[in-house]
Amino acid sequence: MNPADGPPRRVRVTAPRTTARPAPGSYPVIRELAEQSEVGELFVRSLIRSQLRLAVVVAVGFLLILIGIPVLLAVFPQIGELSVFTVPMPWLLLGLGVYPLVISCAALYVRGASRNEMRFRDLVDEDGSP
């Protein structure tokens, strides 16, 4: 936009939202491939499966540790007696300890998911690109 043209004309964005524009680069070759050939379809299915497996593993791992905290405290009440700077262990675990756990799970997942996508791109490139 040229600033010399003065203030830009105001335009209201009123397009119906259902026909939202597709992702950048209009319709990617990679997807076209994935949709039109049987091999492509197979690649997409295996990508979805590996992403789902990764997400479920991280989610279940996180939930197990999370549920593990109250269970641990119930089974070993002596842990609850411990304290750091007068703050008892249950407060430390739930008020402070869970957050690094959440962030580590998230970071782990983001890395894994990108790796799955990279592998998918390599497969499609080898197989179908001219």
Place this chain on the structure above:
Amino acid sequence: MNAELNPVVGYVALTLVSLSTVLIGIYGLRISRTTGDFYVASRTVRPWWNASAIGGEYLSAASFLGVAGLILISGVDALWFPIGYTAGYLMLLLFVAAPLRRSGAYTIPDFAEARLESLMVRRVTSLLVVVVGWLYIVPQLHGAALTVQITTGLPAWVGAVAVIVVVCLSVVTGGMRSITFVQAFQYWLKLTALAVPIVFILLRLTADGSPLTDAGAVFAADLNTGGDASLYRNISLVIALLFGTLGLPHVLVRFYTNPDGASARRTTLIVLGLLSVFYLFPTMYGILGRIYTPDLAADGTADATVLLLPSRIFDGTAGDLLSALVTAGAFAAFLSTTSGLVVSLAGVVSQEFFQGSVKGFRGAAVIAAVIPLLLALATNTLALAGSVSMVFAFTASTICPLLLLGIWWRGLTDVGAVTGMLSGAVLCGGSILAAAALGPESARYEWLEQPALWTVPAAFAVTIVVSRVTATRTPGSVSRVLARLHTPEPAQRPQ
């Protein structure tokens, strides 16, 4: 009830926050650009800005006031609330963030229609999204009512009305919605509004040799005034918060400003960091509140802990300034969450009933804001964090199955989705209403009042079984749509 604070402080803080919100709404319109710019700009927002904006919109009254209030009342059990609010975003990251960004849908009804090629699903989803949004605005207004009453001594309804008026003005005049900067600013304002006073409070208490934790006595359960939560209750609560976050209407639309699926993931990762840092502060207020404001639990205004703690420790101008800061932060929380919800609801309502015109959008915004106001004025203030958790349970039982199965399961059909959502709505809504009608003495009260643990699996089961039975109705586009949701964008490709 008389104001405990200097009322001038309250007036100044509320006026400043409201005025700046309306002004930004008006000036935001002036610098709006062409259609192309609008889209391009929205796609080049850096993940940090976007993440701050998501945090700014998400951190509501329940986070800003409710968490500390609940710690005051029920001690260590209250810590499950901020854990659930944060971990909800982990689930969002794992199952929804990138595919939903790639779907190109702005709203949940858009997604439902595109995925299942069914107008009926769209209608039902729209209805549920509107109900969820309204129910979620009500606690924000209760929070505003409490804040105005505590800080200025005016009647409670003034707060709720003020929030709705400011939100309607800013949305109708141009919408602070499109300005990521404003929402990002709201996050940092809320964080500062809690962090600065607590630093001063801790310094002062340490210098005076006043107790910080009373040698650990502050953590003792015998300070709790609420009953102990059972294991069922805690687990059911965490399920509601984890899976309810996925379906909140104002959360989804924000992901659209990410350039692609991979950056939607990075943004969510940063959001998790921002939320984790934020929740440390309400927790500290709650803990200190157990020493310095225990009387609030007794007279039912525990949610005011954050607002009143600074003035209990500092006198005079210092106390006034710090109180003004937390009051401003609280009001920013009500305004940002409410306006985010009103805008997403207005989008849905105007699509359904006004053919998506600009005039229709304004009308829809007013409708979306006024109905929850009437609800808020007609109902009593519950504990904020508690009433919000019911909305999360309802969302988790209705919209969550549609999103998760729609994204990950080829077999979902329109009939399955609709029956699943409706049965989740009836079970969860009915159970919460039954709990309210029967009262805490009734048998199995906890199962009724905090139903997510059984209504969420029930909604999933109904969706899956009905989809299986109606398997012939699987849309023909399913492979194409799923490929679009899950394949990475080529723009990111390393060449």
